[in-house]
Amino acid sequence: MRQSLAFLSILPLALTHPTKQSYQCIDFDVPLTFQAPSLEPAFPPFKSHYDSVAFLQSISSRTSSDGPSPYKGQKSIDVDVSIAAQFCFPPGRSPTTVQILSHGLGFDHKYWAFGGENSEYNYVKAATAAGFSTLSYDRLGTGGSTKGDAYTLSQETIEMEILKRLTDHVRDWDIPCLSHLHAPTKVTHVGHSFGSQITNDLVATYPNVSDGIVLTGYSTRKASVYFAIGSNYGLAKDILPKIYGNLSTGYLIWDQQFQAQYLFLHWPNFSPQILAEGEQNKWPFSVSEMLSTSVHPAGNFSKPAMIISGQYDGVFCEFNCTGVLPSASSTFSGATPFKTYVQPNTGHGINLHYNATGAYSVINDFFSSYVKN
Template sequence: MGAAMAFQCSSFYTNVTVSALSYLPAFPPFENHYETVAFLKGFTARNASTASPFKGAVNVTETFSISADFCWPSRSHHGPPHGGPPYGGPPSGEPLDVQVLTHGLGFDKSYWNFYAESSEYNYINAATGAGYATLSYDRIGNGLSSIPDPYTIQQAPIELAVLEQLTIKLRDGTLDSCIRQPVRKVFHVGHSFGSALSHGVAARSPGLSDGVILTGYAAITLGGGPFAINSGLHLAKENQPERFGNHSTGSLTWGDELANQYSFLTAPYFDPKVLAYAEAHKFPFSISEFLTQGLIETNATAFTGPVLLMAADTDLIFCQSDCVGIVDQLAPFFPAAAPFQTYVQPRTGHGMNLHYNATAMYGVVNKFLKDHA
């Protein structure tokens, strides 16, 4: 059943310049998929080396083109119901509260309005219906944003710096001319790797965020090994050559829709048509962002805003398919959060937006923000 549309959007590109550490791989670039599988076997072996896969780090300064969508309620809760052109941007008026949406591995920004704009898998529709504006963007290496080197540049610390700079530009009004209203509050909403980055903002730059929503996440990646084994580290350029034939061998993916199901979905609580769509529209992850996620800062002792950790009950990647009792382990990372709350979504796998009960999850998130922010 479709959901009523309550928002308008503007799409744009913005340039973001960041300086961050680039970690230099201690292994050579892969030449073929035999080498990626050999790397995977060594990485997951019982006697796997505990040595770092990197041989050092250098500071780099890079400029990226970021593709983004800014969406706002058709009848804003924070501005007048009339005025302004229908598609040129939100009407001028009172300040907006904006949710910055960061997708995880295997997706682009369409994760937040998945499958069809009028479908029940549309988080943006739920957020704007609750009165928030949203900023969704393609992380580097995904969608329409810059495709950098997946070995040395598409790494977690650099992606965290990108999210911080996007937030700064959003707050100071320089992100894009389509955003006519001043921004009052900014909330960071992530999924999976995007949650790790949102967590990193709260830890490293707590003044940039007024609240954090972490979905498909538990910080402690108990199922990282099973996810890697299930993916098989297929070369994206060989798995979907028509889409990724020009990508480096450092861009990886899983093999097929059944592998997609294993990592992201829980049967029978999803529509097979949605799984097929997800597989056809997947995006690669880089070997180095997979290996550097653990380098993101997590100790958010100075963050005093509200934090909601929303886990899927059968999340493979973070909880090894059982999140009950796992999610509360994140509380020490946010000792000053007001409040810190957890919620486990039933009948749901890691790809939380892709399940039948996604709208229930959306309701919990937006009620939490209304109640505490």
């Protein structure tokens, strides 16, 4: 059980003791308080599945781009949240370069360590084996982090500001439970899908905050409506009432594993067991996360940047990423270098495919070549 914090500090919650040739992790909570702009919905809160499905029809309509915005403006709100985080590092070594990992919709931070410590789907295992440390965290509404208002709080800009503040804590080494380790000299960022979207926003807004980025499951094309259609979402509180019955109606989720296959996986290049495990560990996403995404030109970001997506990514490439990714060079025109890579025989959820370790090597070789001391 995670401890609750009554004061603004960062405390360790659990220590995973390493076995030989494994990595070590420390879990902790980060309380954050700040002000940020929030989009104000122009639509009423959903009352039932009927409302959410009707809304899905409206945003996926052929003429939806000609209609009014789902938001009527924005206002500044107070953000007071707690973010659950996990810092992992090779045993016996202090971090030199830290990768901050931001997961996408439908997952929590366990996306980055899928299957556990010894799993071949475990990105943290691959990164720490390559000599890096990682900080993964649960975005708003997932895992051990705050489950706030799905309409006004869980939005891209606010989640980007959370990522900025987590990065500041790492940069300043303002994490008491990690004080026995030396402060890192480099901080990089890896995102997946919506996590890549907020990482893109991060370096567009704060171009000096990162020493290098890798965006997975991403392109600078607007996330296709296939995500909304493919999820065929409903109210999480009604689909899984025993788990999510206390969430607001703005938290949405799919109800069948084959919807997850459509969204994230490419057959026959994944194990049915992995699909089932992902389904057992899925998390809701907020309606405003889905609606507030946009591509942010990051021309002032001058550090290394890479986009890596599956050949058959349906969310950002409409199931064919061949020839799509290089156009992102205009978004990252100042990045040195800027590279793209298409992972073969892979869908949107790169980490869940048989050849995930191949993608992990590409990512960590990139950081080793252009960022690592």
